[in-house]
Amino acid sequence: MDKSPVLRAEGITKRFPGVVANNRVNFDVHAGEIHALLGENGAGKSTLVKILYGFYQPDSGTISLDGRPTPIRSPREARGHGIGLVFQGFTLIPALTVAENVALFLSKLDWYISPKKLAAQIQEASRRYGLELEPKTPVWQLSVGQQQRVELLKLLLTRARVLIFDEPSKVLAPHEVDTLFGIFRDLRNDGYSLVFITHKLREALTCADRITVLRQGQVAGSLNAQDASEEKLVELMFGEPLKEVATRERGSKFGKPILELVDICTRAVGTTPALRQVSLTVHEGEIVGVAGVSGNGQRELGDVILGLIKPTTGKKIFLSQEATAWPPARMIGQGVAFVPEDPLAMAVVPWFSVLENVALLSPKRFSLYGGLGMAWDKARAVARAGFERLGLNPLPERARAASLSGGNLQRLVLVRELSRDYKLVVGLYPTRGLDVRSANAVRQAFLQARAAGKGVLLISEDLSELFALSDRIVVMLRGQIVGEVRPDQTSLTEVGRMMVGVGHG
Amino acid sequence: MDWQTWLIGIVGRALAYGTPLLWATLGEVYAERAGVVNLGIEGMMAMGALMAFATAQTTGDPWLGLLAALAVGGVLALLHAFLTVTLRANQYVSGLSLTLLGLGLSGLLGRGWEGIALRAPLPNVTIPGLASIPLLGPMLFQDESILTYLGLLLALVLWIVLWRTRWGIVIRAVGEAPGAADAVGINVALVRYLCVVLGGLLAGVAGGYLSVVYRPAWTEGMSAGMGWVVIALTIFASWDPLQAVGGALLFGALYHLSFRLQQWVAPELLKLMPYAFAIVVLAFVGLGKAQRRRGAPAALGLPYVRGER
Numbered sequence: 001m002d003k004s005p006v007l008r009a010e011g012i013t014k015r016f017p018g019v020v021a022n023n024r025v026n027f028d029v030h031a032g033e034i035h036a037l038l039g040e041n042g043a044g045k046s047t048l049v050k051i052l053y054g055f056y057q058p059d060s061g062t063i064s065l066d067g068r069p070t071p072i073r074s075p076r077e078a079r080g081h082g083i084g085l086v087f088q089g090f091t092l093i094p095a096l097t098v099a100e101n102v103a104l105f106l107s108k109l110d111w112y113i114s115p116k117k118l119a120a121q122i123q124e125a126s127r128r129y130g131l132e133l134e135p136k137t138p139v140w141q142l143s144v145g146q147q148q149r150v151e152l153l154k155l156l157l158t159r160a161r162v163l164i165f166d167e168p169s170k171v172l173a174p175h176e177v178d179t180l181f182g183i184f185r186d187l188r189n190d191g192y193s194l195v196f197i198t199h200k201l202r203e204a205l206t207c208a209d210r211i212t213v214l215r216q217g218q219v220a221g222s223l224n225a226q227d228a229s230e231e232k233l234v235e236l237m238f239g240e241p242l243k244e245v246a247t248r249e250r251g252s253k254f255g256k257p258i259l260e261l262v263d264i265c266t267r268a269v270g271t272t273p274a275l276r277q278v279s280l281t282v283h284e285g286e287i288v289g290v291a292g293v294s295g296n297g298q299r300e301l302g303d304v305i306l307g308l309i310k311p312t313t314g315k316k317i318f319l320s321q322e323a324t325a326w327p328p329a330r331m332i333g334q335g336v337a338f339v340p341e342d343p344l345a346m347a348v349v350p351w352f353s354v355l356e357n358v359a360l361l362s363p364k365r366f367s368l369y370g371g372l373g374m375a376w377d378k379a380r381a382v383a384r385a386g387f388e389r390l391g392l393n394p395l396p397e398r399a400r401a402a403s404l405s406g407g408n409l410q411r412l413v414l415v416r417e418l419s420r421d422y423k424l425v426v427g428l429y430p431t432r433g434l435d436v437r438s439a440n441a442v443r444q445a446f447l448q449a450r451a452a453g454k455g456v457l458l459i460s461e462d463l464s465e466l467f468a469l470s471d472r473i474v475v476m477l478r479g480q481i482v483g484e485v486r487p488d489q490t491s492l493t494e495v496g497r498m499m500v501g502v503g504h505g
Numbered sequence: 506m507d508w509q510t511w512l513i514g515i516v517g518r519a520l521a522y523g524t525p526l527l528w529a530t531l532g533e534v535y536a537e538r539a540g541v542v543n544l545g546i547e548g549m550m551a552m553g554a555l556m557a558f559a560t561a562q563t564t565g566d567p568w569l570g571l572l573a574a575l576a577v578g579g580v581l582a583l584l585h586a587f588l589t590v591t592l593r594a595n596q597y598v599s600g601l602s603l604t605l606l607g608l609g610l611s612g613l614l615g616r617g618w619e620g621i622a623l624r625a626p627l628p629n630v631t632i633p634g635l636a637s638i639p640l641l642g643p644m645l646f647q648d649e650s651i652l653t654y655l656g657l658l659l660a661l662v663l664w665i666v667l668w669r670t671r672w673g674i675v676i677r678a679v680g681e682a683p684g685a686a687d688a689v690g691i692n693v694a695l696v697r698y699l700c701v702v703l704g705g706l707l708a709g710v711a712g713g714y715l716s717v718v719y720r721p722a723w724t725e726g727m728s729a730g731m732g733w734v735v736i737a738l739t740i741f742a743s744w745d746p747l748q749a750v751g752g753a754l755l756f757g758a759l760y761h762l763s764f765r766l767q768q769w770v771a772p773e774l775l776k777l778m779p780y781a782f783a784i785v786v787l788a789f790v791g792l793g794k795a796q797r798r799r800g801a802p803a804a805l806g807l808p809y810v811r812g813e814r
Binding site for chain 1: 669677678
C-alpha cells in the first residue's frame with residue numbers, strides 16, 4: 001500500500017459552540033482498503049465523516065482527492081467526486097420500490113424509465129455483491145439490513161469510489177452484521193475504499209484493514225489491523241484516567257434502600273435492547289453510576305424505573321413498597337425526579353415558556369382558587385431559587401422551550417426536577433451538552449442530593465464523571481449488568497473494557 | 506331485447522355522466538400524489554361550468570368555452586397552491602374556502618346566464634365502424650362526447666407518467682417523503698405547484714363539460730356535489746389514474762340508475778344514492794384494506810418546511 005491515498009484529510013479542525021469536535025485530525029483511505037473509525041460516542045467520528053461528505057465545512061484543514069487538494073463544499077460535490085455516505089437514519093422513501101428509490105437518486109436517467117433496464121442494472125450489482133435485492137419490492141417491506149443495502153446500491157450505481165458508513169452495525173442484528181462485512185470485503189477486493197464508524201472493538205478487528213481511534217476529537221492512534229489488539233484499542237479509546245471532577249470522601253455507610261430492582265426483564269421492541277435480569281439497589285445517600293455505551297439498555301432502565309415500561313418479569317420496590325405496576329404519575333408523586341435522555345421530546349412542552357414548563361410538573365402546587373388560576377409569582381420564585389441553588393445562570397422566563405439550546409434545556413429540566421420534594425433522582429446523561437462550568441454545577445447538585453440523604457442513579461457515558469461521583473458503578477452491556485465495581489478499587493481502562501465486552505485480564 | 510336496451514342505456518349514460526368525474530378525479534389524483542389535498546374541486550367545477558358557458562355562448566365556439574374553463578380552473582388552483590405550498594396554510598381550510606368562493610362567485614356572475622339554452626353546444630360523436638359492432642357498438646361508440654374518449658386517453662397517459670417515468674417517481678416521492686425528495690435535489694414546491702394546477706385545469710374542464718356538453722345550459726349549483734364525489738373517488742381509486750376510470754364509470758352508472766328507478770323508488774332517495782354509496786365504499790375500503798398498506802401518500806395534507814422532518 002505505497003500508492004497515494006484516494007482520500008486524505010489533513011489537520012481537520014471543527015468547532016461547535018462549546019466543544020471542539022475535531023482537533024487537527026489526520027485521516028486517509030486507500031483504494032482497496034477498509035478503514036474503521038473507532039471511538040466512544042462524542043469522540044468526533046460522525047463529525048469527521050460529515051466533513052468528508054461536505055455536510056459540514058471544516059474550520060481549518062484540507063481534503064485531497066488522489067493527491068490533489070479538493071475542497072468539498074456540499075454533499076452534491078462529494079457525490080460528484082465519488083464519495084458516498086450511508087447515514088444512520090436512511091433516506092429511502094418507504095412507499096416506493098427499490099428500483100424507484102434508486103431511480104430517484106440517479107440524476108442522469110432518461111425521462112422514461114424502462115423497468116427492465118433499471119432492474120437489470122440493479123440485479124447485476126445485487127448479484128455481484130450478494131445484496132439480495134429485488135428491484136420491484138417496496139422498501140417498506142424490507143428489513144433494516146436490506147434497506148441499508150439499498151442505500152449501498154444507490155451509491156454503487158452512482159459510481160462512488162469511497163463508501164462511508166456511519167455506524168452501520170447499530171441497527172443490525174448480529175448475523176446481518178456478518179453479511180454486511182462480507183459485502184465490505186467483496187467491495188474492497190474490487191478496489192473500492194470503505195470507511196466505517198464503530199465503537200465495537202470486535203468489528204474493527206474482524207473487518208478493517210486499518211483502524212483509526214478518535215478520542216475527544218483527536219486522533220489517539222492509527223494502526224494496521226494486524227498490529228492491533230483489544231488491549232491496545234481499549235487503551236487508545238479511553239486513555240488515562242482524567243483528573244477527578246470533584247474530590248470527596250467515599251462513604252460506605254448508606255441508609256435504607258430507596259429503590260430495588262430484582263431480576264427485571266423487558267421485551268425488546270424493534271432494535272431496542274431488552275433488559276435481562278437486571279438487579280440494582282440504590283440506598284439513601286448513595287450515588288450509583290451506570291456505565292455503558294449508550295444504547296445498551298440504559299434508556300430502558302430509566303423507563304422501567306419511571307414506569308413507562310412494565311417489566312415482563314421481576315420486581316421493582318420503591319420505598320419498601322411493591323411498585324412494579326405503578327404508572328409514571330405515581331412514581332413521580334412518590335418522589336422520583338427524572339432527567340430523561342431527550343428532554344425536548346420527553347420532559348418539556350416545546351411551545352410553552354420556561355416558566356410554564358417549570359410549573360408544569362406540579363400544577364397543584366401553584367394552583368389558585370382550586371385550579372382556576374395559577375400563582376405565577378410563586379412559580380417564578382421557585383424557578384429562581386432553583387437556578388440559584390444549582391449555581392446555574394437563570395434562563396429567560398418567557399423564552400419558549402423549543403428555542404433553547406440542548407444545554408439550556410438540560411438546565412431547565414434539572415431545575416424543575418430538583419426543585420421538587422424527591423427521594424430519588426434518575427439522571428440520564430445529565431451533563432451531556434453542558435459547558436464545563438454548568439456540568440460541574442450539575443455534578444455538585446447530585447453530590448448535594450447525596451449529602452441530603454437522597455438516592456441518585458446516574459447514567460452516563462463520561463467515565464471520569466462516573467468515577468468522580470459514584471459510590472458504586474455498574475456496567476451495562478446488551479441489556480445486562482455485566483459488572484459492578486467500586487471506583488476506588490478499579491481503573492478507567494478496566495471499566496472501559498467491560499463496556500465493550502472484553503473479558504477480564 | 507329489453508335488457509339490452511337497459512344495458513346500452515346504462516353503460517352509455519354512465520360514460521356520459523362519468524366523464525366529468527373522471528377528468529376531475531385524475532386531477533385530484535395528481536394533486537394528492539404530490540401531497541396536496543384540494544377540497545376546492547366543487548368550486549373549480551362550478552366556475553369552470555360558468556366560464557365555459559359564457560364563453561361558448563358569446564363566441565359561439567364550444568372549444569373556446571372549454572379553454573376558458575381550463576383557464577379558470579388553473580387560476581383557482583394556483584390560488585390554492587399559493588396558500589398551501591408557499592404560505593403553508595391548512596390545505597383543508599383553503600380547499601373548503603375555494604369551494605365556497607367558486608360556488609358563490611359563479612352564482613353571482615352567472616345571474617344573467619341562468620336558464621338559457623346554449624346556442625353552440627359541443628356535439629356528441631359516433632365513431633363510424635366501431636359503432637356497428639353489436640351491443641358493444643351502441644354501448645361504447647354511439648353518441649358519446651369526444652371528451653369522454655379524451656378523458657380515457659388522458660387516464661392512460663397519466664398512468665404511464667405516474668408509474669413509468671422519472672417525473673412520476675419525483676411526484677410520488679414529493680407526496681411520500683418531501684424531506685427525502687428535497688435531499689436528492691428535487692424542488693418540492695415546484696412539483697406541488699404543477700400538480701395542484703394540473704388538478705385545477707382538469708377540474709375546470711370537468712365543469713365545462715357539464716355546461717357545454719352534458720346539459721348544455723347554465724344553472725346555479727349545477728355541479729351538484731360532484732366535487733365531493735371526486736374526493737371520495739380519489740381514495741376509492743387508490744390514487745391511481747386507471748383505477749379512477751373504473752370508479753368514475755361506477756358512479757356514473759349509479760347516477761344514471763337513480764333516474765331509471767324513479768318509477769319505483771322515491772326520487773329524493775335515489776338522488777342520495779351516489780353519495781350514500783360513496784360513504785359505503787369508503788367504509789369498506791377502510792375496513793378491508795386496513796391491514797394492508799393503502800396507496801395514500803404519506804405526506805398528504807402536510808405542508809413541507811425544510812428542516813422539519
